[in-house]
Amino acid sequence: MAGSTYGMIFKITTWGESHGKGIGVVIDGCPAGLLLEREDIQKFLDRRKPGQDRYSTKRREGDAVEILSGVFEGYTTGTPIALMIRNTDQRSEDYNKIADYYRPGHADYTYDEKYGFRDYRGGGRSSGRETAGRVAAGAIASKLLKELGVTLTTYVRSIGPVSIETFHPEEINRNSLNMPDAAAAERASEYLEDCLRKQDSSGGCIECIVHGLPSGVGDPVFEKLDANLAKALMSIGAVKAIEIGDGKEVSVTTGSHNNDAFVGENGEVRKKTNHAGGILGGISDGSDLILRASFKPTPSIFTTQQTVNSKGDNIEINIKGRHDPVIVPRAVVVVESMTAVTLIDSLMTGMSCRLSNLKKIWN
């Protein structure tokens, strides 16, 4: 099945493997008239670039993006925008060994089971490198959202057992862990040093807050905004849980606490609280969206692991290569990108919800 296309009206199609010729994305359905420069996209890509701190892989890709189509005289034309990033720092020889066995926690085994064989170099298509295409698309989606007054703030909420305790948005880009709490970032660093010493890795949680989203976005009953966001975020490799608003906490609370009371203020309807995370009945309610994604620890660890080789023998392995002890900080921009792409697609598909809207455009 064709699983590399996402979105209905704002549609992105990614391609590429970790150690192939490159990584790319085609963004189709981007409205005409958006000022778009290579730098808009490069900035986003740089946020997920490896090799920026001691906790991320030492692979050093320039990740220089090329705009191949869809932009004319600086503006999007409404036709497909093809973007490509050539792979440059592939050391495939590091991976030759993994051709013969299944790395625990990776997709080696399931790709083999599905397709009969696999491009084993660096995980092939299942590599986190695939997300570069998503981020390039996310840059464009974010720029469109900004034109509509919608902005996103995304950050690391926890790494292993270390959670943020304060929220200073200006801190997010000041520490390499992208946490809005400098002290927590400090403690998380210590925790990661400990992981490194133990040849182990850590999970973590990313939160995304969306400001300025109009009410009325999302469609009953299967295309609910939260349903599409859950799919978008769960499609990121290492994510194992998605929460909206109070998330998992709602299961242990009561209606009297969880309901957000409406209040009228200067003719506007507001909510006193936002346990719902900005979505009621699958439709945005005009307050901030609140999303969380929990990431599993990087499966590539350097301690000895048990597994099976392709002949079915039980073996012990020691993974080599360049791997992040934590991928969460680099994944912040991936979460932001998938959220942005989902939101702009929902805004575009939802334009026809009222007959009066059709008249505004077509009369």
Add this chain to the structure above:
Amino acid sequence: MAGSTYGMIFKITTWGESHGKGIGVVIDGCPAGLLLEREDIQKFLDRRKPGQDRYSTKRREGDAVEILSGVFEGYTTGTPIALMIRNTDQRSEDYNKIADYYRPGHADYTYDEKYGFRDYRGGGRSSGRETAGRVAAGAIASKLLKELGVTLTTYVRSIGPVSIETFHPEEINRNSLNMPDAAAAERASEYLEDCLRKQDSSGGCIECIVHGLPSGVGDPVFEKLDANLAKALMSIGAVKAIEIGDGKEVSVTTGSHNNDAFVGENGEVRKKTNHAGGILGGISDGSDLILRASFKPTPSIFTTQQTVNSKGDNIEINIKGRHDPVIVPRAVVVVESMTAVTLIDSLMTGMSCRLSNLKKIWN
């Protein structure tokens, strides 16, 4: 946007409002040759029928399903199966009052914002009654899965603060709360009695285990099996969090604990543990799927609440009507249905993943 259709090859389209003429679903793409009787579907619907215990709404719908098309001489024909359930016990007068204000925690406000007005009777399309169509479709999906050796076990894992501590699958249908632990069900009942006394409501968590799913189901990169399951479950009204396998716990654990070691047994590849919940890289790995959905407390509570009326005035309301202090037990079959529909669609779309499969069918 058309949000009432779900699935690509096995496609379901639901329709109907809480207090309209009925609720229905069209299942298109069901393979020909499945023995299907009205009773197969009715049994599923009966599992979500209201009025079965003192914690669910007193509305008493017969929920008698009619098969309108797509079955001939007892077998599915491959053409659309239309199913309809007439509404019979609507007391719309109960709802006339809510025409004028927005109930906290409900979709009244967001529907108004999106569409300019709403069918306010019983929540209209945003009512939980909409899920009857999903369940009818789920009955067919489940029967197809059973033909392929795939079965689902779904149950209430927790209600409010009360979680199961033992797992006895045969208990699930013996208590009205659908918990696989009789003692926990007892404690949960006491908790719900307390909620009733306080005119309050409770959330809870549902877990679904899928046995017998072959490896190789799910598609990289956006159509991952877990991504589609997350969308499917998050599209159920009150769900605010989705977890796969260890779920949210992965964020606080380490790679050495979270990785599932592969082991060879009699020529088969197995995993020693199943933290991953049966999915690696978005593709099923042949072990049990493990899914969890957290439900918020029923928003319709009988204590006085603050809200806004349609003129924007701040008012206090006391909701009347027939409402469940907890919807979780009735939602078990909804979770099972959405999971089943998603799985059968993934199995069908995935048939073409290898050239040799095409040859098996078309040569």
Add this chain to the structure above:
Amino acid sequence: MAGSTYGMIFKITTWGESHGKGIGVVIDGCPAGLLLEREDIQKFLDRRKPGQDRYSTKRREGDAVEILSGVFEGYTTGTPIALMIRNTDQRSEDYNKIADYYRPGHADYTYDEKYGFRDYRGGGRSSGRETAGRVAAGAIASKLLKELGVTLTTYVRSIGPVSIETFHPEEINRNSLNMPDAAAAERASEYLEDCLRKQDSSGGCIECIVHGLPSGVGDPVFEKLDANLAKALMSIGAVKAIEIGDGKEVSVTTGSHNNDAFVGENGEVRKKTNHAGGILGGISDGSDLILRASFKPTPSIFTTQQTVNSKGDNIEINIKGRHDPVIVPRAVVVVESMTAVTLIDSLMTGMSCRLSNLKKIWN
């Protein structure tokens, strides 16, 4: 595969067989705020109702449509509109014989090959009766188009060798053959009488003219407006050719004749001619759309025919039952409906083609 759903944003799903319990359609994605009465739909259905003249089947269905959902206090709510027509005048016994053989020109054989068996009663799902669902949806699409100033004129252009020679739109509904030329209708009637005498049937051609469609509708490169219209019309049972504008004639002409010169008139861009039929590069150009569909003769004829039975024996058959010697006049409203549904879906999907449009709706 799920083939009974059509459209992306304005999405219709039809169900039902010729001799099942009924025929229905779910229209999802209809904008909220359209005044819609049962009579709007019934009028359209009455245009395809059998038994209106001596050239159409003697089956007499009331074809009374019921609105089951999606309309509240007279207006569409934006949620799925379910429509149903109960079958009433089925004489299935007429069809018992055809269970055992394949009628030439019908889909009996191909359904058996695809699905392994078939609902043979009246052709089951492959019956022309399936189009009732399309027409019900077309009524709603037409009403939406009218709100946007778009109207359709559809008529029989030829029956067998008899073509119209004049065009008087007011004639279309005055003769039972729906031809805009009374004299041609007269001659066509004589031709059909001759067909009846010979126990034979006739083909014909339907033309649809769309007035008032704005320029800019349709999307490069695969979702061209003409491409979608071609699919829509070719999906009608008996259609074997589709033409846009000058259609097939373009293959024998030259560029200097076929190019439509642009002219400026009062600040508007017009075309001196309309060989293109209102579409350039797959996008509407603001002039009339011109579409034609050629229909094959009704395959159910009463002369003796050769065929094969289900055992593979060569046999001779004489079809009984109630069949039209020409279906073209009844198909006029089907062509109009499929055109209308396609146009409204294109208008809705195209609302996001410019960034300024998004701002008009969402700011």
Add this chain to the structure above:
Amino acid sequence: MAGSTYGMIFKITTWGESHGKGIGVVIDGCPAGLLLEREDIQKFLDRRKPGQDRYSTKRREGDAVEILSGVFEGYTTGTPIALMIRNTDQRSEDYNKIADYYRPGHADYTYDEKYGFRDYRGGGRSSGRETAGRVAAGAIASKLLKELGVTLTTYVRSIGPVSIETFHPEEINRNSLNMPDAAAAERASEYLEDCLRKQDSSGGCIECIVHGLPSGVGDPVFEKLDANLAKALMSIGAVKAIEIGDGKEVSVTTGSHNNDAFVGENGEVRKKTNHAGGILGGISDGSDLILRASFKPTPSIFTTQQTVNSKGDNIEINIKGRHDPVIVPRAVVVVESMTAVTLIDSLMTGMSCRLSNLKKIWN
């Protein structure tokens, strides 16, 4: 709207403009295990390459294709195959003039109306050069079909008034007009010389015959095989009419002539004739598919034409540049490609039509 993606399971996404950096396509959903070499694709591209005879544009693109992803050790992996062709011989200066006016018969005006401005260089996205991406995808689809025993024969049936009178398939590639009748090709050449002298251009008709397609392909009611083929072919720039089997002729014939009698031969069901062109009720019947597409004359002609400039002034223009007096011979491989892509997608989506098929793959 995102119009550059085609197909559901075998999904192609094209990108690129006539005078941008290149043209490309992503093929997603190609089954794993197909042996695929660059040369397989290059051969197809060479069939549409410009500059091969005196009737096609003098632009000389190497059209060298690069495989960027999705192939590993010579075989497709099941993941997206990205193909790119760099543009090399763009002479954009030829087109600067057309920035200011609308060429008759081209999409300049409609793109401006839709998007507010356009990439005018060589027609931008609306250029025939866009079809290179389709052809690259078609090469892969054709190779898959061949593995299933399905082959296509495509040729020019007529150019202007000159039609083939004999059918010698081995002739098709012997003359530069791709006609299966050497004498007709001779006469067509003379006709084209005449067009050149008159600074005019010619239309023509292409026919495609599909051999070996199994019965049972195509889905009722909207995803009929002929409906999808009609869309596929009508999406090719200059096509204005589509015919299946006897096509437009069916409108003037009778049922007794048009019905194809079934005959049993050695336990197989065959048809005595093939007026239907291999499709009954939208489903393949096991006989040859017969498709025809009528192409309009190239709109770029060198005689003086009337048009309007962007200020709305009526002007006269003389188009310069490199243009084909007939595009039909080069379009043969485009028709074949779109047919092949549609067929392989239909074969793949149709694998689940029977429950027994699911068991063949998943048990």
